Amino acid sequence: MEHVIGIDLGTSAVKVLLVDWTGKVKGECTEAYPLYQPYSGYSEQNPEDWVEKTITALRKVLQVSNVDPSSIVGLSFSGQMHGLVLLSENNEVVRPAILWNDTRTTEECRLIEEKVGRDKLLSITKNRALEGFTLPKLLWVKKHEPHLYKQVRTFLLPKDYVRMRLTGHIAMEYSDAAGTLLLDISKKVWSEEICQALDINIHLCPPLVESTDYVGTLLPEIAEKTGLSKNTKVFAGGADNACGAIGAxxxxxxxxxxxxxxxxxxxxxxxxxxxxxxxxxxxxxxxxxxxxxxxxxxxxxxxxxxxxxxxxxxxxxxxxxxxxxxxxxxxxxxxxxxxxxxxxxxxxxxxxxxxxxxxxxxxxxxxxxxxxxxxxxxxxxxxxxxxxxxxxxxxxxxxxxxxxxxxxxxxxxxxxxxxxxxxxxxxEQGPSMGAAMIAAYGCKWFPSLEHCARIFKDVEQVVEPxxxxxxxxxxxxxxxxxxxxxxxxxxxxxxxxxx
Missing domain, CATH: 3.30.420.40 (ATPase, nucleotide binding domain)
Known part of the structure; x- marks a missing residue:
């Protein structure tokens, strides 16, 4: 029997879920990592912690499930939204990731509203400028850490960074890109208008893919560390709320x-x-x-x-x-x-x-x-x-x-x-199940995500008003x-x- 894996990169821990084609959970593992709050309103993490703990969780879930690694044909991701991971020319992390619950960027939010305009911002991104989004964090680094900003060649969101480390492939998918405040939601392209208004090089924005897109296989060294096959297919995945919605x-x-x-x-x-x-x-x-x-x-x-x-x-x-x-x-x-x-x-x-x-x-x-x-x-x-x-x-x-x-x-x-x-x-398994469902669909187990949900989703009770x-x-x-x-x-x- 074939299996797929869903990886949910949360704020406090990574959860790995291994399921079969009926949606039955064959194994799960959770590995925690630290949150750093050096000043009031700051919330940061070390991206290397995500990678190390994801590899550990993948290795452990194989051990607890007792399934043949060759039966695991695909995996995908869910992840905490909005977090800013800045990468240099060699794809090295420039500074700790600034997370969704970091609130240092109120001034940057007002700057976005001033330079772009509230109505224009809403027409392009469908969202207001709030401290949690990615763009205000990027502007904060540009203003307060210009020596680091000069090193930046691209940025990723948390689960996209982990996926890049596992596959070598750089990309961001639309459900997470929508939470950056840089995406034209309807046109599904990075907004040149917003970038120009805020003097941001649009080439810092990574290539865009669909959540269900196949983005490669595991790097040989990752396959060796986890015990998975290097032929395991990897699919882009989605933001945690989007994957939670798929799982439900x-x-x-x-x-x-x-x-x-x-x-x-x-x-x-x-x-x-x-x-x-x-x-x-x-x-x-x-x-x-x-x-x-x-x-x-x-x-x-x-x-x-x-x-x-x-x-x-x-x-x-x-x-x-x-x-x-x-x-x-x-x-x-x-x-x-x-x-x-x-x-x-x-x-x-x-x-x-x-x-x-x-x-x-x-x-x-x-x-x-x-x-x-x-x-x-x-x-x-x-x-x-x-x-x-x-x-x-x-x-x-x-x-x-x-x-x-x-x-x-x-x-x-x-x-x-x-x-x-x-x-x-x-x-109820939340976003990790949604990520597993993306992998199941990507591996062509089902003709659509809706078909997958009909098999994987199991309603225990309906409460009438x-x-x-x-x-x-x-x-x-x-x-x-x-x-x-x-x-x-x-x-x-x-x-x-x-x-």
């Missing part, structure tokens, strides 16, 4: 995914790439060729629940808190929570806004507060669902993954607030949306009193 089967119109981890993501499939959202949501090329996805982000989703547990109910398990919270009434007995602990992204790109409990009464119990937190996180995610629906798109079903899918009660809250059926997957709860939540959601408008100026004033 978000490949056709009407399909949407809700992922609740530390942050929360609502992601919807989009075919045309022509809708206008004014930068309220992210708009990227999908790893499925010639398609796109729309994505809204709640910065503190699971993080809000984790904060509440640590601060008030640290002696209890998450599952017990959720069960007790669910016994409170819809609307948490007249209590609302906004999950703005670290600011917010969608639809309010506001770094200063902070969380609120509204309507606190002497009658409220710990479980009312806990339910308010669960509902507030879901309300915030529903703002992204609402934007997607307002554009004319269908939201037929929502696949729930991450922490929000681990609880029957929270799944029901999602179904009721989103007013749509919620699918829970039986074997309760009509009475849906109507109640619609009313409460309208009140929830007023809180931001009423508290944003107060949050800015209170900032001066935070340590």
């Amino acid at each position: 089967g978000i490949l056709e119109e009407g399909q949407t995914m809700c992922s609740i981890g530390t942050s929360g993501v609502v992601l919807a499939f989009e075919q045309t790439g022509e809708r206008e959202f004014g930068g309220k949501v992210h708009y990227f090329n999908h790893a499925k060729p010639n398609s796109y996805y729309i994505m809204g982000v709640t910065l503190a989703a699971g993080y809000s629940f984790d904060w509440f547990k640590r601060t008030f109910l640290n002696h209890m398990s998450f599952s017990e808190i959720v069960k007790r919270a669910y016994q409170s009434s819809i609307g948490a007995n007249g209590l609302l929570f906004t999950p703005y602990l670290v600011g917010e992204r969608t639809p309010h790109a506001d770094a200063d806004i902070r969380a609120s409990f509204i309507g606190v009464d002497a009658i409220h119990t710990s479980w009312d507060f806990a339910r308010a937190v669960l509902e507030g996180i879901t309300f915030s995610l529903n703002e992204s669902v609402e934007i997607i629906r307002a554009s004319g798109k269908r939201v037929d079903t929502v696949v729930s993954i991450g922490g929000g899918a681990k609880s029957e009660e929270w799944l029901q809250i999602q179904a009721d607030i989103f007013a749509t059926p919620i699918e829970k997957l039986k074997n 309760n009509s009475r709860a849906v109507e109640r939540y619609k009313e409460i959601f309208e009140m929830y949306k007023e809180i931001y408008l009423q508290t944003k100026e107060l949050s800015k004033k209170l900032k001066a009193f935070r340590r």
Whole structure:
């Protein structure tokens, strides 16, 4: 039996997944690497750590799976988005990689808006200038480390760098390139207009390929270190959110995914790439060729629940808190929570806004507060669902993954607030499974990614919305949306009193 491998290069670790043609996991391995934060707002990693740990994980997954290395016919990648890896003429790393969660580039974001223009930027890239994107990082290095910038001959994103080290082939695929703020999303070319406006040599931008494109085989020395065959086919892969969407089967119109981890993501499939959202949501090329996805982000989703547990109910398990919270009434007995602990992204790109409990009464119990937190996180995610629906798109079903899918009660809250059926997957593997599916499609196991998803995706449960709860939540959601408008100026004033 043949096998493929999906490699997910995350922020804290690389995960390698080995699967067969039915999507059954035959082996997995995770290897962690350090994150460096030398100053406030800085977040960097050593690209060599990614390479070393990926090689180690590949070797170990062979050992734990016990499969014949010659049966592994292909592999592909998923990776953390936006990270800047600068390479010299000899493809040597010029400086540590600056990651997606690095926030040093606020001035560069304003410079982009000034030089390119907000409307022009949106028309080309479909996204606003935010600190997380790659272009502001490139401009920061140009300004603050000109001696290093002079050495740069090209730049890559994290998983593209690892793929280059494994194959010797330099390229960037569209789903990750879309997060650089340099790609013309619709035309699928690097934007000469943006490069000229910011005095960036367009030749620094690497060649572009599709996520499903074959880009070579393993270098002999990599094959020897990992134990894999040097004939193993390598496919370009995709950004982590795009691969997570593939793994959840978000490949056709009407399909949407809700992922609740530390942050929360609502992601919807989009075919045309022509809708206008004014930068309220992210708009990227999908790893499925010639398609796109729309994505809204709640910065503190699971993080809000984790904060509440640590601060008030640290002696209890998450599952017990959720069960007790669910016994409170819809609307948490007249209590609302906004999950703005670290600011917010969608639809309010506001770094200063902070969380609120509204309507606190002497009658409220710990479980009312806990339910308010669960509902507030879901309300915030529903703002992204609402934007997607307002554009004319269908939201037929929502696949729930991450922490929000681990609880029957929270799944029901999602179904009721989103007013749509919620699918829970039986074997959720996230972006690494999406990467494996790209390899499976690339190896011609299936005629399309959609066919692959029908085999690999296994729905364990569908939670239907309760009509009475849906109507109640619609009313409460309208009140929830007023809180931001009423508290944003107060949050800015209170900032001066935070340590």
